[in-house]
Amino acid sequence: MRSQRGSQSLNALLQGAAVVVALCLTTIVLLISKAPPISAYANIVIGAVGTWDEISNVLVSWVPLLLVTAGLILTFTVGLWNIGIEGQIILGAIFATWALRLLQSSGLPPGIIITAGILAGMVGGALWAMLAGALKAFGGVNEIFGGLGLNFVATALNLWLIFGPWKRPGVASMSGTEPFPHELWLPTLTAQSRLSPSAVVIAVIGILVVYFLIRGTYFGLRLKAVGKNASAAYLLGVPTWQYMMVAFALCGIFAGLAGAIQVTSVYNRLIPAISSGYGYMGLMVAMLVNYQAALAAPVALFFAALNVGSIQLPIVLRLDSSLAGVLQGTLVLLVIIGQGVRQRLTKGGPG
Amino acid sequence: MSLDLLLVGLAGVLTAAAPVLFGVIGETISERAGVINLSMNGTILLTAMGGFAIALSTGNVVLGFLGGMIIGGLIALLVAFASITLRQSQVAVGFVLALLCRDLSYFLGNPIMGSTGPRLSILPIPFLRDVPMLGALLFRQDIMTYLSFILIGLAWVFIFRTRPGLMLRGIGEKPSAAYVRGANVNRLRYIYTVVGGAIAGLAGPIYSLSVKAGWKGTISGLDGIGWIVLAITIFGGWNPFRAAFGAYLFSLLQWLGLVLQPALPGVPSQVLQVAPFPLMILTLLLVNIGNAEWVERTLARLPAPARRAVAKILRAMNATPPSAMGTPFEKE
Numbered sequence: 002m003r004s005q006r007g008s009q010s011l012n013a014l015l016q017g018a019a020v021v022v023a024l025c026l027t028t029i030v031l032l033i034s035k036a037p038p039i040s041a042y043a044n045i046v047i048g049a050v051g052t053w054d055e056i057s058n059v060l061v062s063w064v065p066l067l068l069v070t071a072g073l074i075l076t077f078t079v080g081l082w083n084i085g086i087e088g089q090i091i092l093g094a095i096f097a098t099w100a101l102r103l104l105q106s107s108g109l110p111p112g113i114i115i116t117a118g119i120l121a122g123m124v125g126g127a128l129w130a131m132l133a134g135a136l137k138a139f140g141g142v143n144e145i146f147g148g149l150g151l152n153f154v155a156t157a158l159n160l161w162l163i164f165g166p167w168k169r170p171g172v173a174s175m176s177g178t179e180p181f182p183h184e185l186w187l188p189t190l191t192a193q194s195r196l197s198p199s200a201v202v203i204a205v206i207g208i209l210v211v212y213f214l215i216r217g218t219y220f221g222l223r224l225k226a227v228g229k230n231a232s233a234a235y236l237l238g239v240p241t242w243q244y245m246m247v248a249f250a251l252c253g254i255f256a257g258l259a260g261a262i263q264v265t266s267v268y269n270r271l272i273p274a275i276s277s278g279y280g281y282m283g284l285m286v287a288m289l290v291n292y293q294a295a296l297a298a299p300v301a302l303f304f305a306a307l308n309v310g311s312i313q314l315p316i317v318l319r320l321d322s323s324l325a326g327v328l329q330g331t332l333v334l335l336v337i338i339g340q341g342v343r344q345r346l347t348k349g350g351p352g
Numbered sequence: 353m354s355l356d357l358l359l360v361g362l363a364g365v366l367t368a369a370a371p372v373l374f375g376v377i378g379e380t381i382s383e384r385a386g387v388i389n390l391s392m393n394g395t396i397l398l399t400a401m402g403g404f405a406i407a408l409s410t411g412n413v414v415l416g417f418l419g420g421m422i423i424g425g426l427i428a429l430l431v432a433f434a435s436i437t438l439r440q441s442q443v444a445v446g447f448v449l450a451l452l453c454r455d456l457s458y459f460l461g462n463p464i465m466g467s468t469g470p471r472l473s474i475l476p477i478p479f480l481r482d483v484p485m486l487g488a489l490l491f492r493q494d495i496m497t498y499l500s501f502i503l504i505g506l507a508w509v510f511i512f513r514t515r516p517g518l519m520l521r522g523i524g525e526k527p528s529a530a531y532v533r534g535a536n537v538n539r540l541r542y543i544y545t546v547v548g549g550a551i552a553g554l555a556g557p558i559y560s561l562s563v564k565a566g567w568k569g570t571i572s573g574l575d576g577i578g579w580i581v582l583a584i585t586i587f588g589g590w591n592p593f594r595a596a597f598g599a600y601l602f603s604l605l606q607w608l609g610l611v612l613q614p615a616l617p618g619v620p621s622q623v624l625q626v627a628p629f630p631l632m633i634l635t636l637l638l639v640n641i642g643n644a645e646w647v648e649r650t651l652a653r654l655p656a657p658a659r660r661a662v663a664k665i666l667r668a669m670n671a672t673p674p675s676a677m678g679t680p681f682e683k684e
Contacts, residue, residue: 034460082443139646145390145443146586149579281451288444321462321569323455330452334430337445341438 015343019335026335027328036320044317045325049310057196061267062279063305064204065090065259069283070290070297071204071211072255077292078215079248080228085133085148086256086280088155089126093257094275095159096125097264101181102167111184118185119261126257127250129155134249138242160273167271177272187266197266205298207255212294224248256280282308285333291340304329359488361607367493369603370500371396371558375581376588376595377507378552382428384511384590385544386524386676389431390446392552393578394453399423399556400574401461404567407557408469416470417496417557424553425546427453432545436538439680450578458569465569472496472562496558503551507592520544524674527681537681555581587635589671598635 031038049059069086076083083089100121104114129151136147167178187197215221226234227244235241263275286304290296311325375392382389389395399420407416427449435442472494480491490501511517519540522530527537559574560567584602588595647666651659 030456030459034463084447143586146583150583153576153579284447285451288448319462321459323458326451326455327459330448330455333448334445334452337440337448338434338438341434341440345438 011343011346015339016336019332019339023328023332023335026331027324030327031320031324034320036318041314041318041320041324044313045307045310047310048313049306054194055309057190057194059302059306059309060201061195062309063302064200064262065277065279066283066286066305067204067298067301068207068255068259068262069279070286070301071208071294072252073283073287074211074215074292074294074297075224075248075255076252077287078221078228079224079245080231081137081245081248082145083130083133083148083249083252084145084281084284085130085151086252086283087276087278088148088152088280089129089253089256090260090263090276090280091152091155091159092129093122093126093253093260094264094271095155095162095260096257097122097261098162098167098178098271099125101185101265105181105185114185115187115265118265119258122257122261122264123254124257126255126260127253130249130253130256131246134246138246159271159275163271163273175273177268178270180270185265186269187262189266195267197262200262200266203258203262207258208294208297215294282329285329289333289336356488359485361611363489363492365600365603365607366489367497368563368606369599370497371555371563372577372581372584372599372602373500373503373596374496374558375552375555375578376584376599377503377592378424378548378550378555379581379585380548380588380590380592380595381507381511381520381551382545382548383585383677384520384524384674385541385548386527386674386679386681387432387435387541387545387548388442388446388678389428389545389549389552390443390582391427391431391449391453391578392446392581393576394450394457395424395427395549395552396556396559396578396581397457397572397574398427398453399553400560400572401457401464401556401567403557404469404560405461405464407561408464408467411470413470413472413561416561417554420553420555420557421550422553424556425550427553428545428549429542431549432542436541436545436680442678454575461567461569464567466566468566470561471565472558494562496554496562504592504596511592521674523681524676527676531681541681552581586671586673590674591671594671 028038031041048055050056069090073083073086097118101114101118104117107114133144133148133151136142136151137144140147163175163178169179187199190196190198215224223234223239224244226237226239227241231241259279260275263277264271268275282304283301286297286301290300307325307328311322314320314322314324375396379389379392402423403416403420406419407413410416430449431442431445434440434445474492475495475498477491477498481487483491509517511520519530519533519535522533523535523537523540523544531537555577556574559572559577564573566572580602584595584598587598651663654662
């Protein structure tokens with residue numbers, strides 16, 4: 002008991018230290034590029050929470066990030082590295098666009114069309130994720146490499162659709178497909194805002210579902226068993242590869258949902274960079290919270306705030322907005338290293 | 353298309369494959385030792401930016417390449433430290449570094465974006481350059497492309513024909529046996545990861561000082577190549593010759609995409625540029641499928657001649673990864 006409390010406080014200490022050291026390292030990076038660190042950080046903070054518009058932008062970017070992280074926690078729990086998440090977001094967006102295009106002149110009520118679009122996105126993400134799962138289960142292709150490859154295929158497919166069959170009448174361009182009519186936009190808070198309250202609700206429900214699924218269900222327990230020791234779980238009668246496939250499919254549903262929301266509420270059309278890197282960022286968030294759903298929401302909010310806050314850096318300080326990524330990456334790296342140090346310290350001593 | 357143009361195009365394919373080759377051989381060495389360095393995408397971008405920045409400020413191309421090797425080695429050292437000494441997941445550390453180094457290169461490279469700096473010059477080899485056909489193809493290249501040719505053979509001889517190479521394979525295949533034989537497994541893994549990272553660290557400067565000279569930030573077109581390098585490493589079955597074949601195939605397909613563009617007006621150029629990737633997956637599948645259990649079961653049911661033929665094809669395509677790849681070594 003004592004030692005557990007000791008290790009817990011050591012844990013908190015190391016986490017705090019990671020944040021401080023990450024800030025120090027990022028400051029060094031800023032000093033190297035001869036930028037004023039204080040005003041860079043101040044700009045990020047102001048850029049994220051300075052106005053209501055910016056706060057709502059942070060939430061707009063929080064929704065897909067949280068959804069993706071929720072899905073990834075499931076695949077991580079079962080011991081899979083679903084790096085193909087980017088492609089799953091893209092396929093979700095493609096399927097959602099497809100459904101909206103098919104139904105937009107059908108005369109159905111807009112609410113039903115939007116719902117159909119979102120459901121189609123979930124199916125698209127799930128199918129793409131299960132493709133990576135099938136490659137692993139039946140083809141022996143490691144999910145990391147299969148997933149990476151499928152990301153490229155998804156990108157190619159997306160570009161082909163935007164520049165080919167779904168191109169804007171007249172001229173195809175990197176700005177994406179023709180925007181959908183207004184009534185097919187997920188209702189937003191105000192006319193100018195891109196923040197849709199229903200999207201926020203969906204994201205919050207999503208992370209809660211994952212939290213309770215892992216914490217309080219037999220299914221979650223078995224997922225954990227497969228993740229901890231697949232061969233032992235198999236011997237105890239857990240159908241291992243089926244559980245992996247289900248985890249992939251569920252994660253794909255979350256990713257597809259994120260993609261569909263990007264299409265129906267943020268961009269209102271399909272654009273080349275529809276996934277906006279949320280998949281890879283979700284992997285970082287999931288690693289940072291050590292694959293626990295409880296902390297995912299606040300950490301994803303922090304990451305979203307950093308991203309939105311750094312958008313102004315190029316304009317105000319002539320710095321690249323990738324500073325946010327530098328800070329995030331350093332933080333995750335330090336947490337991983339901190340974990341290793343803690344394990345060495347607690348396991349150290351005699352024996 | 354005239355023959356001369358074709359030869360120039362194919363010579364360009366060899367040039368463009370050189371950085372990919374350095375990346376793939378570096379990664380092969382690291383994975384042979386049992387360490388997956390997943391940071392490749394970040395390594396290539398950061399070494400491209402760093403190498404160019406160094407060459408720009410010193411006016412010396414060689415220092416740019418040296419800088420790339422040092423940066424690549426340091427990134428690999430981080431992967432080795434976190435995974436070998438601290439026993440954290442290689443994949444996790446590598447992935448974070450892939451993103452972190454990419455963002456770092458964009459951030460630090462911002463001031464030098466678009467600058468024109470020194471670049472590698474063509475170094476035709478006397479006499480050989482005038483050999484018909486081959487001269488234009490092979491011997492009017494720059495020094496790094498020549499080195500890339502040599503690297504393939506050198507790496508193969510080292511891995512398969514020398515004692516240290518045998519040890520390298522041993523620590524990736526059966527580390528406990530290598531340990532009993534007196535190998536310091538973890539120290540060797542450190543060394544080979546860093547050496548592999550340093551070799552891969554040349555890939556970036558080859559881009560920024562030769563193949564795509566300069567640094568143009570996010571539009572440099574280098575984002576994604578590191579992931580391809582990782583795929584080609586598997587396609588290459590951890591064998592330098594097969595890896596070289598993969599690198600040249602990739603480079604050839606990209607060139608074909610450009611050449612065929614006018615012939616296929618309906619297909620946007622963005623699609624042709626990513627066309628090699630789906631092919632890569634297909635080959636990954638073919639490379640791996642022979643390892644799956646159900647394939648063996650299905651094969652057993654086929655009539656004997658067909659079985660032999662299919663098994664032969666699968667065996668030719670198949671590649672088995674070093675069995676201790678990705679797992680830490682523990683003394684017992």
